[in-house]
Amino acid sequence: MATTVRRMKLGSQGLEVSAQGLGCMGMSAAYGLPKPEPDMIKLIHHAINAGVTFLDTSDALSLKEGAREGVQLATKFGVKLVSGQFDICGDPSYVRAACEASLKRLDIDCIDLYYQHRIDTRVPIEVTMGELRKLVEEGKIKFIGLSEASASTIRRAHAVHPLSAVQLEWSLELGIGIVAYSPLGRGFLSSGPQLVGSLLDDDFRKNLPRFQPENLEHNKTMFERVSKMAAKKKCTPSQLALAWVHHQGSDVCPIPGTTKIENLNQNIGALSVKLTLEDIAELESIASADAVKGDRYSSNVATWKDSDTPPLSSWKAE
Template sequence: MGSLRKIKLGSQGLEVSAQGLGCMGMSAFYGPPKPEEEMISLIHHAIDSGITFLDTSDMYGPFTNEILLGKALKGLREKVQLATKFGIVDADGKRELRGDPAYVRGACEASLKRLQVDCIDLYYQHRVDTRVPIEVTIGEMKKLVEEGKIKYIGMSEASASTIRRAHAVHPITAVQLEWSLWTRDVEEDIIPTCRELGIGIVAYSPLGRGFFSSGPNLIDSLSDDDFRKNLPRFQTENLEHNKLIFERVNGIATKKGCTPSQLALAWVHHQGDDVCPIPGTTKIENLNQNIGALSVKLTGEEMAELESLASAGNVKGERYGSMMATWRNSETPDLSSWKS
């Protein structure tokens, strides 16, 4: 049994391993679903290695990733902090965001069943429904806390002002956002807001969706149904430019005696003790390598060098296509406009 250092997320008492495991790619978006037995072994290996924080969502699959975790956690429930999310619905091939109270409650009940648990440790609003005042959505989540169905409330891809409004209704324990060497726009407004309010930060895609593990050749190894093939940063004209960032990260990593992915992950770990990255993987050797990033120590000079080569202007391409909901378009109407 391994053990990893623990960190506190938020101010309400949630404690997790300093690195978590993002489970999405086991079931969805990154090519075909991986064999169930192998993924269960991987999850068990992660827990044996000291990872206690597992991240999923009802829309991964949809639903199949939660079912997988439910099976994997039989007899191990007390060893982990389980995070899942609600709010993204695929209706007739169209994606819709929902944060209305009836939906929030129904989604939670369904996730509890699929995960085969009595209580979800951290329940996130996956994306903000801009038709529903955030106070209404969080108000319903607050009831779920009072009923013991969830322990802590999280938000994902919410703007600073939306986070403030939510936190005024019920303390927000964690905000999940994309943060890595090549996605740093959150540093300006959202990270400082979380720190001011005592909210933990969960960094998804800390390896740039695999870019810092495999470099520019990643795109050649992806299956046709891997959604990364459509992301702007992986298009040829942008990749040619972004390749230079990888080469320089790789150069620094070689000098330090670690892999480029460990270096990129160590950079996230060095952002502070209120930050938990959740790199996803479907391979045990990658999981072991990611855990190794926790022992990579960076000096102030190395941090500055990494930041200078991956500053905002140096990365070509948006992180998502134009239609995706992110914190940039997450404002909700004010409460006075709501007719329940």
């Protein structure tokens, strides 16, 4: 019997999504060459028909989904390519232009959840949020989110207009939902060490510290322990990893990405995996701080994690 994908409230502003979403980055960016568009459209329709209606993309990607009815579409702004380098921008004029461009590109009238992809540390968050609030008032976006922001930035933003979701930061006291991206460790918790050998040359994961030989052999032990536990639970390692995320609270929504229908079906199956408190404790001991070697990104890659912005009093509008 197929797993039913339950619905959940994301945040306290009225946004309702599928309890598991679909990350769309690997379809057109970062993980090697863009995948054939007809295949990705087929995958998206399959996901929607299966009950996975929360689709996560960004303006750094190139995806135009072919179904709108009953879909909660999340996209992002804030990262643009300038002379071959990423530039982070939260200027009001750019926020509006980026939103208009996404609406046109996606061929929709309103974006369900609009994230600031990375925080512009030059622009007070109140200024960026002020423009987003206007876009909500104009009906161009429904709900607002932040990604990779510090707790203080989240609180300042929330004071201008309520946030519905945040990626990576836990902010339960503000009634904000958590969207967990890369919940399968960029594919490592699905395939284990053999993943690295299958990556294409232009797949950015080849350069991630955790996938380098000096760290991979160590991390292999963690994957083997997760696999052993998954076998006992009669599920796959990836399902066990996703189940752990699902058990973190009713306000947490993972968005595992995939380009294959069989993997999507397997991910949905994680919703049926039940974990006891003992199971959760065992998993967390397996993935303790010293169990994984290698950072999320290389030292030369800016992550803007926990980014703060200058005070509003410093802002001089052009």
